[in-house]
Amino acid sequence: MLLRLTDRGLWCELADVYIDPWAPVDRAVITHAHADHLRWGHGHYLVTEAGVEVSRQRLGSYASRVESVPYGRVTTINGVQISLHPAGHILGSARLRGEYRGEVWAVSGDYKTDADSTCAPWEPVRCHTFITECTFGLPIYRWPSQQQVFAEINAWWRENADAGRTSMLYGYALGKAQRLLSGLDESIGPILTHGAVETMTALYRQAGVRMPHTTYATVDQREPAWSRAIVVAPPSADGTTWVRRFGKPAAAFASGWMQVRGARRRRGVDRGFTLSDHVDWPQLQSAIAATGAERVWATHGFTGPVVRWLREQGYDADAVETRFEGERDDTAVDEASVEPGS
Numbered sequence: 001m002l003l004r005l006t007d008r009g010l011w012c013e014l015a016d017v018y019i020d021p022w023a024p025v026d027r028a029v030i031t032h033a034h035a036d037h038l039r040w041g042h043g044h045y046l047v048t049e050a051g052v053e054v055s056r057q058r059l060g061s062y063a064s065r066v067e068s069v070p071y072g073r074v075t076t077i078n079g080v081q082i083s084l085h086p087a088g089h090i091l092g093s094a095r096l097r098g099e100y101r102g103e104v105w106a107v108s109g110d111y112k113t114d115a116d117s118t119c120a121p122w123e124p125v126r127c128h129t130f131i132t133e134c135t136f137g138l139p140i141y142r143w144p145s146q147q148q149v150f151a152e153i154n155a156w157w158r159e160n161a162d163a164g165r166t167s168m169l170y171g172y173a174l175g176k177a178q179r180l181l182s183g184l185d186e187s188i189g190p191i192l193t194h195g196a197v198e199t200m201t202a203l204y205r206q207a208g209v210r211m212p213h214t215t216y217a218t219v220d221q222r223e224p225a226w227s228r229a230i231v232v233a234p235p236s237a238d239g240t241t242w243v244r245r246f247g248k249p250a251a252a253f254a255s256g257w258m259q260v261r262g263a264r265r266r267r268g269v270d271r272g273f274t275l276s277d278h279v280d281w282p283q284l285q286s287a288i289a290a291t292g293a294e295r296v297w298a299t300h301g302f303t304g305p306v307v308r309w310l311r312e313q314g315y316d317a318d319a320v321e322t323r324f325e326g327e328r329d330d331t332a333v334d335e336a337s338v339e340p341g342s
C-alpha cells in the first residue's frame with residue numbers, strides 16, 4: 001500500500017512523508033491551513049503556492065519551515081510522484097495525488113465542488129484509491145445554490161439596516177468569512193470585520209482574490225454609521241465585549257449545519273444560513289465517481305453511512321479513523337492550534 005494510517009497520521013512510507021499529521025513529524029504535506037490539518041511541531045511543511053501566506057500566518061514562529069509548490073507540479077521522492085491539486089475548499093486548499101509504479105492514490109483533504117470565487121475550483125483527480133472526507137455524508141445534506149444564500153444574507157442585512165440594527169454575521173475566519181464577504185452587496189451599508197477576519201482577508205487580497213472594501217472595527221472606534229453595517233466575525237467572538245460594542249446586533253451564523261433544525265437555536269443566533277465549504281451528499285457522490293477509484297476510504301464525518309452506500313455501489317470501501325474534524329458548529333477548526341510553550 002502506498003499510504004497507510006499510523007498514530008501520527010496518513011503516512012507514505014516509501015517517500016517518508018505524512019499528510020496533515022496530527023503529531024510532530026519530520027516531513028509533512030499539508031492539504032490546507034485549517035487548524036485540524038495544519039498543526040505545530042513538524043520539521044518541514046509542504047503547501048501549495050496559493051496557500052503559503054495563510055499557512056505561514058497560522059504557523060507563526062514555524063513559518064520559516066514552510067515550502068510551497070504550484071498546483072499540479074510533481075515532486076518525486078524515492079520514486080513516489082507527489083502533486084497537489086485544487087480542492088475548492090479555501091484559498092490554497094489541495095487534494096494530494098501520489099503515484100508509485102502506476103498505482104495512484106488521492107487524499108481529498110476537505111473539499112467542495114460548487115461555486116466559490118475566493119479559491120481555485122475543485123479539479124477531479126483520477127486514481128485507484130481515494131481517501132475522502134465525509135463531514136456532511138448524509139442524504140439530508142443538499143446545499144442551496146450560493147447565489148440563493150447570498151441573496152438571503154443581503155435581504156436580512158438590508159432589513160436590519162432599515163430597522164437601525166447592526167448585522168453580526170459569524171463564519172470561520174479563514175475561508176468561510178472571505179466567501180461570505182465575496183457575496184455581500186456593498187450598496188446596503190459599510191462592511192466591518194473582526195481582527196481575525198481582517199488579517200486573513202488581507203492575505204486573500206494579496207493573493208489576487210477580489211474582496212469588497214472592509215473596515216477593521218477596532219476596540220476604541222465607534223461610529224453612528226454602524227447601525228447600517230454588517231460585521232463579519234468568527235464564531236469565537238460571540239458573547240465577547242467586542243460584539244457588545246455594537247449594541248444588540250441581529251446575529252446569524254453561516255454553516256452547513258444550519259440546514260438541520262435545532263442547530264440555529266443551539267447557537268443562539270437569530271438566523272442560520274446554509275453555506276458550507278464541504279461537499280454535500282450529491283457532490284460527494286459525483287466527486288467519488290469522477291475519480292474512477294475502485295477503493296475508497298472514508299474519513300471524518302458520517303463514515304458509516306458513506307461506507308454502506310459505497311459498498312452498495314460496488315466499491316471496495318472502508319472507514320479510516322483520523323483526527324480531522326471538518327466543519328463544526330463550534331469554533332474548533334477556526335482557531336490555530338496552541339503553539340508549544342505559549
Ligand SMILES: [Zn+2]
Nearest residue numbers: 032034110326
Ligand atoms: Zn478545512
